[in-house]
Amino acid sequence: MKAVALTRYLPIDDPQSLVDIELPKPTLVDGHDLLVRVEAVSVNPVDTKVRSPKPQVEAQPKVLGYDAAGVVEAVGENVTRFKPGDAVYYAGDITRSGSNAQYQLVDERLVGARPQSLDFAQAAALPLTAITAWELLFQRMPFAEDDGGKGKTLLVIAGAGGVGSIAIQLARRAGFTVIATASRAETIEWCMQMGAQRVIDHRQALAPQLAALDFEQVDAAINLADTDRYWDTLGELLAPQGHVGLIVEPAGALKIGDPYKAKCIGIHWEMMFARPRFRTTDMGEQGRILERVAALVDAGELRGTHGETLGVINAANLREAHRRLESGRTVGKLVLAGW
CATH class of the missing domain: 3.40.50.720 (NAD(P)-binding Rossmann-like Domain)
Incomplete structure (x- = not known):
């Protein structure tokens, strides 16, 4: 599958700071997991902070990305809320491989059904924030x-x-x-x-x-x-x-x-990743929050914050999104959609 990753932590103007790669398609390993086909992603300050320059070198490519919308491809044996074909949105878990890839594994308890009134790009702008x-x-x-x-x-x-x-x-x-x-x-x-x-x-x-x-x-x-x-x-x-x-x-x-x-x-x-990182007993609260947010969006009580779609999901466009975010002058969320 296509993915965007890093092995070294470099300034964003370095072409090697984020690169296009091919990775094996993930397979279900946990009974609560969904395998999601990623359709759109959004970029957040956490992405730029994780990627910020440091001497560390990764032995395996590291995929970032903590906002996504997509379609469920397969479900684990303990999944009860979703089925293949469902449109979903989520922020996910910072301790696992991120959403800047064509396919991603994510615990169903962290996932919500995509707002029906939003497309994938608009929905991807919402979960983390x-x-x-x-x-x-x-x-x-x-x-x-x-x-x-x-x-x-x-x-x-x-x-x-x-x-x-x-x-x-x-x-x-x-x-x-x-x-x-x-x-x-x-x-x-x-x-x-x-x-x-x-x-x-x-x-x-x-x-x-x-x-x-x-x-x-x-x-x-x-x-x-x-x-x-x-x-x-x-x-x-x-x-x-x-x-x-x-x-x-x-x-x-x-x-x-x-x-x-x-x-x-x-x-x-507030640290949004606390529940998934520490596997708290109430981590399913994040899925419930996303369901509530979706209902408010569809009822017209909450508006999306999508600012601009920069193009398809690739390294060049993600580097541009990181560069703009680091400038501190963005208005609304920056999104990438499609492959």
Whole structure:
């Protein structure tokens, strides 16, 4: 089968950073596995982080890719939710071979039926970011999905990113007043399209901008960009007994005492791959989240975040997707479709 892989971790402008290869078609080895024919993939910051330059050399080609939509080809003996021919979407498991290949094995518990109103490219843009936003807001932080934000204000740092785009929508649906951050005309417009009621510039001090909008504090914040940079600021902005959600590994040690301790601010980490990586007893929750997201999309309550399809799935197009993502100037999700 066709695949895109790496054996060395190189800068993205090096043609060997991602290469086209042929690999054997995988066979079912676990009773919960699906064999999926991959039709479309999306690229996320985790792809660029895993691929980032380091001296390590892989003995066997490593296939990245943590967002896919495709068709079930075969099912393991314990599979109950899917059958061959079903259209599905999923993020998968970072400890296994990724989706940048024509065929992939994935545990059915991590998979959802593709939204009927989306094509494969549009569906591939959703899984990782939707699971991340859902888990962070409704399972790590203590907010109910339908009305947990009523009377509360949520600050979304990096609102135009993949996770931010979904988080804004989910938060609005839950009743939050949503203030997003963005810094360019196109990203400000994107945040407003996603449902943010206010947008402020994350390149400038946040507190004065919030005060100008009559927000002296916020009840909750999710920092989807730079944990270290905004840590002290959020400690001052968050209300007593507020909550902060984080997804980015800090570069240094964080001071988790005052004002966080004094205010009893809840600190909540989200790592989408925790459930599959550690084989938690509730890993099937990710499949259920994707089913719920699909229902909301098909009901018109949640919109997709597909930005652009760069072409077919090959090394050249994946390198371009990585390059654009590393530039920090993308709007919406970058997708590749077909072989």
